[in-house]
Amino acid sequence: MLKNVLHGRGISGLCTVYNNYNVNVRFASSLTKLVVENGIANLTFTSQKTRNCLSLEMMERIIDDLNTAAKDENVRSVVVRGEGKVFSSGHNLKEMTADTGYDFHMKIFNTCTEMMLLVENLPVPVISVVNGVAAAAGCQFIASSDIVVATPQSKFSTPGASVGLFCHTPGIPLARRVPRAVSGYMLLTGESITGEDAFRAGLVSRLVEEDLLDAEVSRICASITSKPKKVITLGKQFYKKQMELPLKSAYEAGGLVMAENLWYKDTQEGIQSFKEKRHPVWSHTDETIPR
Structure with missing residues (x-):
């Protein structure tokens, strides 16, 4: 549109x-x-x-x-x-x-x-x-x-x-x-x-x-x-942040943000679409699935 x-x-x-x-x-x-x-x-x-x-x-x-x-x-x-x-x-x-x-x-x-x-x-x-x-x-x-x-x-x-x-x-x-x-x-x-x-x-x-x-x-x-919007936003934010961190601190923070990223609804949709060999359908939100 x-x-x-x-x-x-x-x-x-x-x-x-x-x-x-x-x-x-x-x-x-x-x-x-x-x-x-x-x-x-x-x-x-x-x-x-x-x-x-x-x-x-x-x-x-x-x-x-x-x-x-x-x-x-x-x-x-x-x-x-x-x-x-x-x-x-x-x-x-x-x-x-x-x-x-x-x-x-x-x-x-x-x-x-x-x-x-x-x-x-x-x-x-x-x-x-x-x-x-x-x-x-x-x-x-x-x-x-x-x-x-x-x-x-x-x-x-x-x-x-x-x-x-x-x-x-x-x-x-x-x-x-x-x-x-x-x-x-x-x-x-x-x-x-x-x-x-x-x-x-x-x-x-x-x-x-x-x-x-x-x-x-x-x-x-x-x-x-073509990528989910809020995942790109999260990625840009951490990409900028980690450049100012010492190496060990960057890895620790990176692991945490990746674990949080995994619970995004769009992330799970992307993984499922990969398994099913189809194109993902993104919501482009930061909505998470229930834990």
């Missing part, structure tokens, strides 16, 4: 739904666009003039859109793109001059942290798609995503030191995602790495040519949708 959830963000926005299968969203000036269709929440950064920079207002809009997607029970994955050839160029440096003040600067960074943690903790997978440039906090967003699909020609960088502002916070998820040799190179030199470099380092999950990008994203979303 097709469902549309539309958000026009900016000075003046107009959303027009022509029918159940066509969505046309028009804006006089916009920052983000959210369209939910067939269980996929497509979030697009639409500020091409600013190279999709993460201004305070842009980040607030993204937080709103991600929360909207999270509250929709029909959403199975969130796909994030940047309109044009720049996913995001990072923070808006015009907001970071001395005359805007320390308190405003802290509001920017606190809002950025809220946004990045929301990406990490969203109950469904977040898939970021890069066909161009992801820099500074834009690269931070990429490193915070669950899955990244990119073209070989894409560029990833943390160039803050070039303007005297080291990419301290972008380096946090980056250092947790790629080897130290790669994150150190990116942070200390500020130089870009290609999509191929990023793929080899583990920053990018899937590397495809531009003409195959949409098909690959659709394939990934379909694969996620």
